[in-house]
Amino acid sequence: MEKYDVKRAHKDLYSPPSDDFTEVDVPEFRYLAVDGSGDPNISSAYAEAVEALYSVAYTVKFVSKQNLERDAVVGPLEGLWWADDMSTFVTRDKQAWKWTMMINQPPWITHDMIDSAKSVAxxxxxxxxxxxxxxTTWTEGKCVQILHIGAYDDEGPILERLHHSVIPERGLTFDGKHHEIYLSDPRRTAPEKLKTILRQPVAVA
Structure with missing residues (x-):
């Protein structure tokens, strides 16, 4: 049984270079999602959201493999991040942050299958x-993205470059929430080796 892996199926979206921002077009995907706010390092709601997402994602995987004979690698944790004042992402004022944590689902997974998996979990x-x-299903469209290697708190200079150089110099404007894709498990990876995709939806200015 061949395993579906979103990172392989959409390699251009999940393996950007780390030396410069590249432009991609992100199609519609289905996600498991939980909304919340506050500092992810200390928020119980954040920890509870991540636990629920992984519990349901692995339940969906098991049910799909057992009932449909279709297996998949559970996708990486992803997050949409925003705030009333977007400069807080450069200053790292995490208490002001709002978030939607997500896990991408294989294309054959339906809303009803996810509801059933929630009941099982x-x-x-x-x-x-x-x-x-x-x-939820969501089409992100035109985006710029880069691979950040290092601690989450070291993202500030890259985001400042994105906001003040990359976006205006390319004749673009912001067109959606800041998106991060966590390719590494922070429980097993040294902070300086963490790999995170930083993605920003954009439109022509």
């Missing part, structure tokens, strides 16, 4: 973040 374990989890 709820029966196995108390998951405080589960009631907030929902299924």
């Amino acid at each position: 709820a029966a196995k374990k108390d998951l405080p973040g589960l009631p907030k989890l929902y299924s």
Whole structure:
């Protein structure tokens, strides 16, 4: 049984270079998602959201493999980040941040399958973040992105370059929420070796 892996199926979207921003066109994907706010390092809501996402993602994987004979690698954790004052991403004022944490789903996974997986996950374990989890489809469209290697708190200079150089110099404007894709497991990876895709939806100015 061949495993679907979104990182292989859409290699151009999940393996950008680290030396410069590249432009990509992101098609429609289905996601598991949970919304929240606050500093992800200390927010219980953030930890609960991530736990619920992975619990349902692995349940969906198991059900798909068992019932449909279609297997998939669970996608990386992804996050949409925004704030009333977007400069807080450069200053790293995390308490002001709002977020939607997500996990990409294979193209054959349906909303009903996700609802069923939520029920199965709820029966196995108390998951405080589960009631907030929902299924959504989303087309991001034209984006610029780069691979950041290093600690999350070292993203500031790259984002400042994006905001003040890359976007205006290319005749673009912001057209959506800041998007991060976490390719590394922070529990098993040294901060200086973490790999994170930094993506920003854009439009022609």
